Amino acid sequence: MPKLLIARLKSFGMAVANLNIxxxxxxxxxxxxxxxxxxxxxxxxxxxxxxxxxxWGKLTDDQLDxxxxxxxxxxxxxxxxxxxxxxxxxxxxxxxxxxxxxxxFDIAQR
Numbered sequence: 001m002p003k004l005l006i007a008r009l010k011s012f013g014m015a016v017a018n019l020n021i022x023x024x025x026x027x028x029x030x031x032x033x034x035x036x037x038x039x040x041x042x043x044x045x046x047x048x049x050x051x052x053x054x055x056w057g058k059l060t061d062d063q064l065d066x067x068x069x070x071x072x073x074x075x076x077x078x079x080x081x082x083x084x085x086x087x088x089x090x091x092x093x094x095x096x097x098x099x100x101x102x103x104x105f106d107i108a109q110r
Contacts, residue, residue, distance in 0.1 A: 036097040042069030048100075055096055058082060 041048050049064050052074065058081045059067075067073040071093065079089035 036071075036101055038069065038071045041071070045069035051100060052096075055092075056081070 045068055048069065052064065052067070053059060056078055059077060063077045063081065067077055075086065075089045075093050078084070078092060079086050082089070084092075
């Protein structure tokens with residue numbers, strides 16, 4: 001293969017790679033702005049706790065107190081209590097975030 005063609009292919013590959021990185025970053029930023037603001041969840045935990053209990057009724061009051069509005073704790077306790085994978089617990093929490101991101105608790109990131 002001629003060196004010029006190889007150089008052009010490499011250049012094209014870099015352009016595609018950069019475009020994919022930009023798209024991925026844009027998607028992440030978009031998701032970040034539409035997901036719940038967990039700092040606000042933590043501050044309004046007494047209100048949000050009821051919705052969490054509705055969603056995951058097996059969680060005990062003690063577990064909810066440990067979670068205390070922290071997303072990582074919620075994912076872990078859902079995984080533990082329901083005997084599911086971390087990925088499945090994460091999916092459930094994402095669905096919860098999507099459902100309540102514009103809720104009356106005003107806990108969505110704007």
